Amino acid sequence: MAASILQRCLSPVKTFTKCVSYTSIVRRCLLSSAYTDSTVWDQRPRDVQDLxxxxxxxxxxYARKLPVxxxxxxxxxxxxxxxxEVDQAQYYLYKxxxxxxxxxxxxxxxxxxIRHCLKYGARDKALYSxxxxxxxxxxxxxFTFNLLMxxxxxDEDFKGACSVVEEVMLQESFERVSTQILSLYALSRYLATKPELSWQEERSMGASLMLAGLKLENSVGFSARLLGLALIGKVELSRGIHxxxxxxxxxxTSGYLGRALAVMNTVCDFRDVKLSEEVLDHVEKILRDLSVNADGPNVSDTSLEEEDELETQKLPEYISRFNELKERLVSQDRIDSRSLGSLVSSLTQQTLALCEDADIAEYQQTxxxxxAERQQLIQRERETREKNQKSRL
Incomplete structure (x- = not known):
């Protein structure tokens, strides 16, 4: 009886512990307050001016046609x-x-x-610029990209976060592991909402997934690459390589679906690397949809070139190869039942704190x-002003 009473008393504690654990995982998927803290930035010597x-x-x-x-x-x-004042500043940045x-x-x-936009609730201005x-x-x-993302x-605005990721992708700025993780987190959470994507958005999403996962030699990286290449391959077969x-x-170079299958083949030869079952299902659906569209009437407003037609003819081969590789993955236990979002959350829990320390140290040096560069410019400005005054005298 004492044991049963003890079990009843401990049950709420276990439940509470699970809740705390889940909450900590969710919060750990975000940058810490130390990372986003503006103290280092605000401690710079201030040059107070009248706006x-x-x-x-x-x-x-500008009226005198001179450079600012x-x-x-x-x-x-x-x-x-x-x-x-942020709204006003956008005009002068444009000028x-x-x-x-x-x-x-x-x-x-x-x-x-970017910091001022975030500080004064003008994040839309930052994204627009x-x-x-x-x-x-x-x-x-x-580092600045990370703050905005x-x-x-x-705020759980994953579509907005993905818009920032798109700009990171276009600038090929996935050098930091923290940027890779944040980007993949935003992309996976947005995809989990099952949005209706245009072909341009699929292309952007695919390129972002592929490039963000390119340097991660783990299950997250390979799963992101696979899905990214498959999305790009879908655009290629429906719209053409151009x-x-x-x-x-x-x-x-054509053949993005072939590159996606090459990722699956590589995983078959890797140890301790698995592919997300959710991602494999997504790729399978892409291949199935392409097959249906290939068999039906051509409703695309884009005329495919001969090179694109040759790639389209490889679709049955790609489908057969996908099924073969998936069977190999199953037989080798290389399929992870977790979603891409869950895999990214797990990686974040393990890695992001260490990445933050390195980023913060580098930011302080930057x-x-x-x-130092700003002070040099101020000194040069002062010398130029004194020189001009002497020449006028």
């Missing part, structure tokens, strides 16, 4: 203090991008712009380098 005077100076400079210095636009961004000094927008100015990077000159570093993820690589960092 109205800076705006007036830039307007007069990168230091002036940096001061303007650094002194933003409200959402309304600077279309001026003779357009190539000199400093990395720290881009970082400052990223999506229109040619017009605004927005090419952030990986994490903000969307924490639709695949147009304005994308992808090779223009801020120091940026500050």
């Amino acid at each position: 109205g005077q800076l705006a007036s100076l830039m307007d007069r400079t 210095s990168s230091l002036l636009i940096a001061r303007f961004i650094d002194n933003l203090s409200s959402k309304e 600077f991008r279309h001026s003779p000094n357009c190539w000199y927008l400093r990395d720290w100015t881009i970082h400052s712009w 990223l999506k229109n990077k040619v017009q605004f000159g927005m090419f952030p570093d990986d 994490d903000s969307f993820i924490k 639709a695949v690589f147009h304005e994308m960092p992808l090779i223009w 801020v120091s380098v940026w500050e």
